[in-house]
Amino acid sequence: MTDETSALQREIQQRRPFRSRGQELVVGLLRTADLVRRAVDRVLEPYDITPQQYNVLRILRGAGDGGLPTLEIGGRMLEQAPGITRLLDRLEAKALVRRERCPQDRRQVLCWLTPAGLAIVEKLDEPIDDADRAAVAMLCAEDQERLLRLLEAIRAGHH
Amino acid sequence: MTDETSALQREIQQRRPFRSRGQELVVGLLRTADLVRRAVDRVLEPYDITPQQYNVLRILRGAGDGGLPTLEIGGRMLEQAPGITRLLDRLEAKALVRRERCPQDRRQVLCWLTPAGLAIVEKLDEPIDDADRAAVAMLCAEDQERLLRLLEAIRAGHH
DNA sequence: CCTGCATGCTTGACACGTCAACTATTGATG
DNA sequence: CATCAATAGTTGACGTGTCAAGCATGCAGG
Numbered sequence: 167m168t169d170e171t172s173a174l175q176r177e178i179q180q181r182r183p184f185r186s187r188g189q190e191l192v193v194g195l196l197r198t199a200d201l202v203r204r205a206v207d208r209v210l211e212p213y214d215i216t217p218q219q220y221n222v223l224r225i226l227r228g229a230g231d232g233g234l235p236t237l238e239i240g241g242r243m244l245e246q247a248p249g250i251t252r253l254l255d256r257l258e259a260k261a262l263v264r265r266e267r268c269p270q271d272r273r274q275v276l277c278w279l280t281p282a283g284l285a286i287v288e289k290l291d292e293p294i295d296d297a298d299r300a301a302v303a304m305l306c307a308e309d310q311e312r313l314l315r316l317l318e319a320i321r322a323g324h325h
Numbered sequence: 326m327t328d329e330t331s332a333l334q335r336e337i338q339q340r341r342p343f344r345s346r347g348q349e350l351v352v353g354l355l356r357t358a359d360l361v362r363r364a365v366d367r368v369l370e371p372y373d374i375t376p377q378q379y380n381v382l383r384i385l386r387g388a389g390d391g392g393l394p395t396l397e398i399g400g401r402m403l404e405q406a407p408g409i410t411r412l413l414d415r416l417e418a419k420a421l422v423r424r425e426r427c428p429q430d431r432r433q434v435l436c437w438l439t440p441a442g443l444a445i446v447e448k449l450d451e452p453i454d455d456a457d458r459a460a461v462a463m464l465c466a467e468d469q470e471r472l473l474r475l476l477e478a479i480r481a482g483h484h
Numbered sequence: 485c486c487t488g489c490a491t492g493c494t495t496g497a498c499a500c501g502t503c504a505a506c507t508a509t510t511g512a513t514g
Numbered sequence: 515c516a517t518c519a520a521t522a523g524t525t526g527a528c529g530t531g532t533c534a535a536g537c538a539t540g541c542a543g544g
Contacts, residue, residue, distance in 0.1 A: 173477050185450065187469050188458035191476075192361055198476040199358030200403045201483045202351055216499065237522060244359045249501050251524055256499075273509045273522045291344065299347035304482030305475060310346050313475045316468055317350075317357040318332050323463030324360045375529065396492060408531050410494055415529075432492045432539045 202301045209297040213286060215262075218243070220294075222253055223262060223287045226279045233276035235268065262286060361460045368456045372445060377402070378416055379453070381409075382446045385422065385438045392435035394427065421445060 175183065175190075184190040203217065210220055225242050226234060240250040254277060257263040262283035268274040279287070302310060333353050334343065343349040362376065369379055384401050385393060399409040413436060416422040421442030427433040438446070461469060 173481075185454045186458055187466070187473070188461050189454060191461045191469055191473055192365065192457045194473055194476045194480075195354075195358050195361055197403060198479050199354050201480055202354055204403075205483065206351065218500070235522075236524095244356060245500090246502055247523065248503080248525080253500080271510075271522085275523070295344045295348060298351045299345055301483075302347050302350045302479060304478050307346070309475055309478070310350055312471060314331075314333075314346070314350055314353055316464060316472045316475070317353045319463050319468070320357050320461060321336070321353075321360055322332075324364065324460075377530065394492075395494095404530090405532055406493065407495080407533080412530075430492085430540075434493070 205301050206294065206297050209293050210290070213290065215260075215286065218245075218249075218253055219257055219262075220287070220290065222250075222257060223279060223283055226263065226277060227284060227287050229278075231278075233266075233278045235274040235276055236265075239277065257283070364460050365453065365456050368452050369449070372449065374419075374421075374445065377404075377408075377412055378421075379446070379449065381412055381416060382421060382438060382442055385436060386443060386446050390437075392425075392437045394433040394435055395424075398436065416442070 184193070206217055210217060215223070221243055222239060225239055229238075236250055236254065237247055239254075240247050243250070254263055254265060258265055261280055264278045264280050265275050266278075268276050302313075305313060331343070331349060333349055333356075336356075343352070365376055369376060374382070380402055381398055384398055388397075395409055395413065396406055398413075399406050402409070413422055413424060417424055420439055423437045423439050424434050425437075427435050461472075464472065
């Protein structure tokens with residue numbers, strides 16, 4: 167570790183230095199993700215859907231006409247089953263999602279986008295894409311590639 | 326954008342390609358942060374405190390004997406005031422934090438660590454440090470530096 | 485002084501995220 | 515066929531983020 171106070175340390179007005187580079191990285195990663203999440207949040211706000219709800223809508227669009235079982239949706243997000251159920255409850259209440267017990271396997275509950283749901287996702291494609299680009303626009307193309315690979319390496323290390 | 330499906334795309338079993346490198350980066354950043362947060366979570370679990378609570382305890386330790394007003398704590402975390410109040414409520418209930426109205430400015434509520442609170446933070450220093458290191462141990466020292474700088478650049482771009 | 489605006493929280497309401505416990509089905513086994 | 519473990523979800527309870535409102539307290543001007 168160096169003895170100089172880092173930029174991050176100044177950001178959070180911390181007196182004592184980070185105990186390790188690892189700690190500084192973890193804090194930096196979490197804070198950065200939070201900032202980016204908030205930026206995307208602002209785009210969704212006028213449409214009255216949350217990032218997680220949007221995430222579900224996008225996943226369902228990707229699934230097409232076959233529909234997706236509840237836990238399949240959960241598997242594509244980093245989230246536990248109970249959260250998905252209630253997320254879908256709210257989306258169904260807003261009539262953006264339709265659910266139906268699967269006749270072949272009555273344990274499953276299949277989910278589809280309603281036309282209204284599809285309309286919202288489509289309308290959001292552009293503004294979300296703009297926001298995503300803007301959120302990392304301060305990095306040049308090479309740095310974006312580098313960051314992508316570094317993040318991927320971290321995820322790979324977590325099994 | 327390339328036409329190949331990326332590793333991240335496979336991770337989330339997504340059919341359609343990312344609309345932009347920016348989108349892929351944002352998704353990757355959020356997912357990676359989530360994974361790392363969970364890893365740290367596991368360390369705190371046996372001590373029955375959450376990452377946010379630990380964060381507050383650490384901040385209070387850094388403040389020393391003077392104590393910190395509630396909103397000062399909020400300023401050092403990326404969080405709104407209401408959350409801090411209730412976070413402190415729970416920490417006070419566990420007797421890890423002491424609160425007192427400031428005599429000089431009775432609008433403020435000063436917060437201190439109790440001896441029990443200090444003991445917990447100290448005991449957690451090592452295991453947390455280990456977890457932080459482990460969370461990014463798959464990157465060599467140079468890559469860690471690179472990642473640190475890239476994240477910092479992103480944060481700088483968000484004002 | 486007294487009024488009125490700013491500051492520092494606190495409360496209420498709602499969306500998550502997570503765990504543990506529970507229900508309904510399915511499928512494999514004896 | 516009866517049973518029992520595994521699978522797919524749901525529900526309850528609690529901690530956390532966020533917004534909008536509300537309540538003191540402090541302060542600046544008139």
